[in-house]
Amino acid sequence: MTILSTDNLSKSFGVNLLFENITFGISEGDKTALVAPNGTGKSTLLKILAGRETADTGKVMVQNGIRVAFLAQEPELDDTKTIREYIASGDFELVQIIQEYERAAEAQAEDFNPMTQKAFEKASAAMEAANAWDYEQRMEQILDILNITDLDQPISTLSGGERKRVALAFVLIDNPDLLILDEPTNHLDLDMIEWLESYLIQANITLLMVTHDRYFLDRVCDHIIEIDRGKLYHHNGNYQYYLEKRSERESLRQKEMHKAEQLYKKELEWMRRGPKARTSKSKSRIQSFHDVKDKVSNKTDDSELQLEAGMERMGKKILELENISKRYDETVILDDFSYSFKRGERIGIIGKNGVGKSTFLKILTGEVAADSGEVDTGETIVFGHYQQKGIEVDESMRVIDVLKEIASVIELSDGTQISASQFLEHFMFTPEMQYTPVEKLSGGEKRRLGLMMTLIKNPNFLILDEPTNDLDLDTLQVLEDFLLNFSGCLIVVSHDRFFMDKLVDHYFAFEGDGEIRDHHGTYSEYREMKAKEEAEKKRERQAQKSKKSKSNDQNRQSSTTNKLTFAERKEFKKLEKEVASLEEEVELLEEEMNQPEMDYKEREELTARYMQLKDEVDEKTIRWLELAEKEG
Structure with missing residues (x-):
């Protein structure tokens, strides 16, 4: 069943035509990606579909009763609210039921009597009738995964990345019928991206999204709508197809x-x-x-100009770090870290948000001083540092003039020269776009210009901090080709796993508390290694917890009629549903794993997921039994 359709949508900004006579439909259960070059109006189209903007011509039709949620690339939140108030503004009736339950439970815990008991029973029945246990469980899980902990924090104090995560939590918690996402992985660390990937794959939801993350797109989406040269193409398959x-x-x-x-x-x-x-x-x-x-x-020239930028020849000494330490208050970034960079080395940096990846890069370039230790930079090293914050230029200037202020010509490694205009054209800035004011560019085009401003300086030590955010897939391919030909040192921080695995030789994995692991292998191999380590730690914790629980059960004496506390009663209710859901998923995985035609890679992924689920079932069952025994 088609739940959303468009009929001859067109949209222009002034003389700039974004798209014309676009007609397509989204079927229930489809997980669809929209693919098109930067500047062709992908974000605008999503806003029109979500009812946030209007088209110049044409119409959008949504089936009656279909609830649509939209995550913008740059979300607009209500700065007068706290995070808690913003989250609560979703499904108002359901939130009221949960809040009433929490008030009744707290009143019963403070003063247990027939009145508070009756109020609690009434609130529990309302929770059951509205299926609010699942809503609350989902909300807690999503907020925890996205590292949203202080719900009383005013939205006005949030950074851009925090605002994106709060907005993402809001649309996921709302559990809509149709979810429209514009670059959902921006500002998420790799753990969050992998969780979101798994969540969207398993969720019974219809999805339309724009993303540049090719691993994410490939694993989540089963349908791709492509806009190319003004025409619409449908692909019923994943990214590889x-x-x-x-x-x-x-x-x-x-x-x-x-x-x-x-x-x-x-x-x-x-x-x-x-x-x-x-x-x-x-x-x-x-x-x-x-x-x-x-x-x-109207022929377009799709031939690729192979660029290998000329650069300062490197001497013997590149960059040496000796016993570097850095912390901010209680957060340890580096702890007595030493490393000697080699000529032509290519390193990827991974780790959760807040562990200090960007700070580490700034220490390398001297923008931030270490607390102790020494940074020794070779005399011939020329840094090129692209930072997350993007470009800071006079936006009334034309694109070509911004680049010419840095260099009018670029010398290539073979001694030939190309103009700033040719360099821009290689990175998909048409001659017309080059004479456009910066303020008229899309978010992705501005980031692309920022990359050009870094690359045109011909550095021999290139540091890129989240260079892939907001770039379209074609631009990513051009950037990858350029970087593959780059013969200097390269350090990349990115949540784009495809981009990283293609370009780097090994990874610095920032694991927290100043610990940095040097991993030689792909990102997927690192995650497999970490998963095995976590599984082993979990088994050890379970064994210790089970032993401690048995000891506590023997000595526990209950002095009240209600043996479970408020928090334990909530946990007990949730565990019943969680264990049943996990066991159902285990059964489905067992059926899938018995399919003889499955390839090795898919079977390996399913086996890893199966082992993870079995561990979760064991852990939650043990806890459920503990609470059931206490409840009597």
């Missing part, structure tokens, strides 16, 4: 263009013949000539 189909289409287009060029040459020669020949020309053939001419004139 889309790439194959686009490649086939481009190959066919090139063949058609080659035929058109050959035909144009023949018809042009015919048109140029003398007046006598021209008198017998048919009108249809003349019209055909002009059609072919228009087609050839």
Whole structure:
């Protein structure tokens, strides 16, 4: 069933046409990605579908009763509210039921009597009738995963990344029928991204999103809508399938263009013949000539200019860190860290938000001083540092002038030179865009310009802090190709796992409390190693907890009629549902794993998930039994 459809949508900003006569539908249960170059109006289109903007022409139709939630690329939140108040403004009736239950439970815990007991029973029945236990459980899980802990914090005090995470929590908790997400992985660390990936795969929800994260897109989406040269293409498959189909289409287009060029040459020669020949020309053939001419004139040059920037030759000493330590209050960033960088080394940096990845980069370049230790930089090292905050320029300036202020020409490694305009064109700034004021650029185009401003300086030690945010997939491919040809040192911080695995040789994994692990292998291999370590620690904790629980059970004496506390009663209720849900998922996985045609990689992923679920079932069952025994 189609739950959302569009009919001939068009949108322009001034003379800039974003899209024209777009018609498509979203079917119930589809998980769809929208793919298009920066500046073609992806974010605007999502806002129109969500009812936040209006189209110039056409209409959007949503099935009756369908609840739509929208996450903007830059969310607009109510600065007069706290996080708690903002979250509570979602499903008002359901939130009221939960709040009434919490008040009744707290009153019963403070003064247990027939009146408070009756109020608590009434509130519990309301929770059961509204299925609010699941809502509360989902809310706690989502807030915890997204590291939203202080619910009384005013929204006005949040950073850009925190605002994005609060807005994401809000739309997920609301549990809509259709979820529209614009770059949902921006400002999330890798643990959060992997959780969100798993959540969206398992959720019974219809999804439409824009994302540049190719691993995320490939695993979550089963349908891709592509806008290319003003035309709409549907791909019923994941990202890899889309790439194959686009490649086939481009190959066919090139063949058609080659035929058109050959035909144009023949018809042009015919048109140029003398007046006598021209008198017998048919009108249809003349019209055909002009059609072919228009087609050839609209040819786009998809050939790639292979750029390898010239740079300062590196000496023997690159960059050496000796016993570096850094902390902010109680947060330890580095603890007696030493490392000697090698020529041409390519390092990826991973870790949760807040562990100090950006601070570490600034220590390397001297922007931030270490508390102790020494940073020794080679005399020939020229840093290029692209930072998360993006560019700071006069936005009334034209794109080409911004770049020319840094350099008018760029020298390549073979000694040849290209102009600033050619460099911009390589990174998909058309001649028309180059003479556009910066303020007219989209968010992704501004970030792309910021990258150009870093790369044009010809550094030999390149540091990129989240360079992939808001970039479209075509730009990412161009950037990857450029960086693969870069012969200097490269350090990248990114939540884009595909981007990192393609470019780096090894990872610095910031694991917290100043601990940095040097991992030689892919990101997926690092996650597998960490999962095994966590599973082992969990088994040890379970064994200790079970032993302690048995000892406590033998000595526990209950002095009240209600043996479970308020918090334990809530936990007991949740565990019943959680264990049943997990056991159901285990059964489904067992069925999937018994399929003989499954490939090795998929079976390995399912096995890892199966072992994780079995551990969770064991842990929660033990706790449920403890509470059941206490309840009597």
